Amino acid sequence: MGKKHKDGKKQKSKKKDQTEYTVADLSPALTQAARSMRTVLSRNLLDSGLYAGQDGVILSLAEADGMTAGGLAQKLGVKAPTMTRTIGRMEAQGFLERKADADDARLTKVYLTELGRGSVKAIEMGSAACDALATQAFTEKEIRNLVRLLKAIDANLQAEAVPLDEPDEN
Template structure:
């Protein structure tokens, strides 16, 4: 069963003398239902990813490659499996991404010094140099996405998105089980 509880925009409006709330006449006070959340969040994420990818193109990076570079900048010398797990992608996808980025000159693979059976991935000078471009592209995308938001609204949005992510990460419900009412 779908959850159709109403969620209001900013202010709920003043109470009328009969005790019922009056709807606000402000333009940004649109009423949404909880079932609007998934499509809205998915579309916003797609738009954000599209703009970020466009901003990264001039540095030679493609969608998803920025995450690999940022992770390696924090902890250079990870395995392909470790990168895949941290980025939430499948191992074959990560292997293809690493191969492409190695051909572009951003990464290099080396056998692990302690266990030659392991291959680790490292940033090259070009890869390390692209971190600043990623930060600038991401910052420009953030500014564009939040141009009409106050600092407080941005902090609340980030807090709420992290809470949503945490809820989804910890309580994934199988699709074939019906919800209890």
Template sequence: MGKKHKDGKKNKSKKKDQTEYTLADLSPALTQAARSMRTVLSRNLLESGLYAGQDGVILLLAETDGMTAGGLAQKLGVKAPTMTRTIGRMEAQGFLERKPDAEDARLTKVYLTELGRGSVKAIEMAASACDRTATLDFSEKEVRNLVRLLKAIDNNLQAEAVPFEEPDEI
């Protein structure tokens, strides 16, 4: 039976995970959460004809249309050959088109098509549904703290390659 407050009403708080976690649990937990998030987002995007990773390309081009494949690859943190294959596939699907740069004909730039621009709303809706599922039962404050902490982790990892060090023995 649930504990009662001073006012005699039952405490309806959900049972919290009482597991003690350590720093060693961080990488596996974060990696698994990211995989699960990507899986759900990919499933949500299938209806619009998009595959994993393509949403990032479309959202980036929606902000800055007319980027090179190398620029896209750098911004999205993937290798150039991977981006070239992704662009080719998305071009075949009708989301993107490649055009020579007007100022430097040696460069080819990537642009969204009407279909690509039209898919932005579907991507935003799929991401929003995934976010709601991922943060079910989280308060707004917990979501803000989670995002702040994840951004801090990303900034720490982006700042420099962290050298491997043996943990100090206690």
């Protein structure tokens, strides 16, 4: 950018030397960090012919091949039609294939193809490169704590966002 940043452009609420973050800084910081990571991840994924959002499907299947479409949707936090569309696109790209379940014909099970299985390593490498880049100069302890807190945030929010079993009558 051609602009010059002045040093003391604004000191809204933080000490100039301490950076006293509060809980109010969390959502913007999390949003921004996730956006930056998605940008870098997308760039890495493009080399495999994948779009952002598809890598989660591949990795989930690499861990448990033959998941149902609904299971994938739930695991990745999207609605069923979204997953149908994503799966359809990825099937057209040759990364995976659908097979009807033998026992229950309502279920659509999703399996990785050879191409899909071959892309797992590329995805993991791209993801690892992104993670390494993001955590430059972090200690292992910081990384462990960071992941732990992120997972706790997710659990806290999902507990509120999805009141799963609201037992009315049992």
